[in-house]
Amino acid sequence: MTFAALQPLADRAALFSALRQDSLTTALEDLGDNRWDADMAAGTLTFTSNADPSRQLVTRAHLVATIAPGPRSLLWAWAHPQGDPAGVAAQLRDYGREHGIAELSETELPFPADAAGDADWITAAAHTVGAVAVELTGRAPYYLAPVGGGTYAVFLLDAPLPPLTVAAAAIVLPRILSTVALPDARTSVWDAARLAGWNLTWTDESFSGATVADSTGTATFRFDERARITNIESSLHPQA
Template sequence: MTLTDLIDDAALFSLEHQLHLVDVLGEHDWHADLRAPRLEFIGPEKTLVCERFHLLGTAAPGPRSWLWAWANPSGFPEELTRLSAELRAHGERLGIPELTRAEIPFAELPKNPEHPVQVAFLFAEAAKALSGCWTFYTGEVSGGTRVAFLMEHPDFMLPAPEPARTMRVIQQALADLPLSNHRRALSSYAALRGFQQQTTPDGNGLILTGPGFDVRADFNDQGLITHLNLTAHPGQ
């Protein structure tokens, strides 16, 4: 198990949650009180208050490094940093050094991320795969430093899957996310989203079956998708 494996495992299910978060929040400002703790998203028509969230860490452009919340000397409440400490324990168990070291330089991360937003995203993806908490938020705090949270709220729960949304998630993931193994990422998404999945008779593809539709993906020898097709069931 590597950090790259975790990122692939989380990728599509994570993306669907982030797309849903955009739908829920719309245009907004944000404010965090880490002592309360309280995280607010302030929109033109409503304010959503999230009182259960987890501080993962910060990505800073000056030292060009990620600092885990459990190692931050600022003394944040233990309830905010507990999940990051649990990730450290997972990293020790799985042999993933990026989860066990207090501070990690950008240059040592997969895909060579250059921007703090990219780094916060990578560590949030790994955290999602291990914690089962799937909604992520990052905001700028000072001097370009990005803080990363995982959040829990009833409004962040995904609606039932439907064909167009599922295809959008898969296609956008292929276009925008730093995936290393498409087959692994798609299989993980099917398992997390509750789709049935089976290997095609020729062994070169996967068929995912959701409510009222099938998605077939064919792969090359490197595990990358070469063809993608959605079929709606009769009556859908």
């Protein structure tokens, strides 16, 4: 556990976030060994192939927060010297104020007293913050950028990635679900449909299944009594 008050929001977006992170990973793997460069003035994060510098993935980057081991704190981008007070991160602040979540609306968030605060903890905390930002803004994927001294910057990216269709998700879901823990899979499926713009219908009044659909096909998720996914049945449409 990193920031307890933020975890429910991150859990809700866990499936959608994982699918979008997978899309980013695939795009970066296509570049091969690569480096990233941030241009804060231009608001871009650029990934460049080391073997062929002409091959790049250029993204619009929105700073969400920085997490630093020295002060043992998270600093939200709307209060950061290199952040935008009216930028994307302000949506998190406004949500926090509206819903009484001080961890989102306070300028700086100290690590919990019992937090290890080491590299693994900071990485986990950065993933939590990234997923929260996805949940509250609808933007994805996010990127964790090491900026020196053990500090990570969390960015939301507007990247030239293929849209997340039901067909695309159905292909990678078995692999994704083997590595991602979903504390409430039923809610995560509902939220993924919301964020991806899919249609969702429950199969019965006990919510034991959900069918998501778009122009590329359908996928039906089956859940057990603990809201865990037990099976996925997909029917995909031929694409021109």
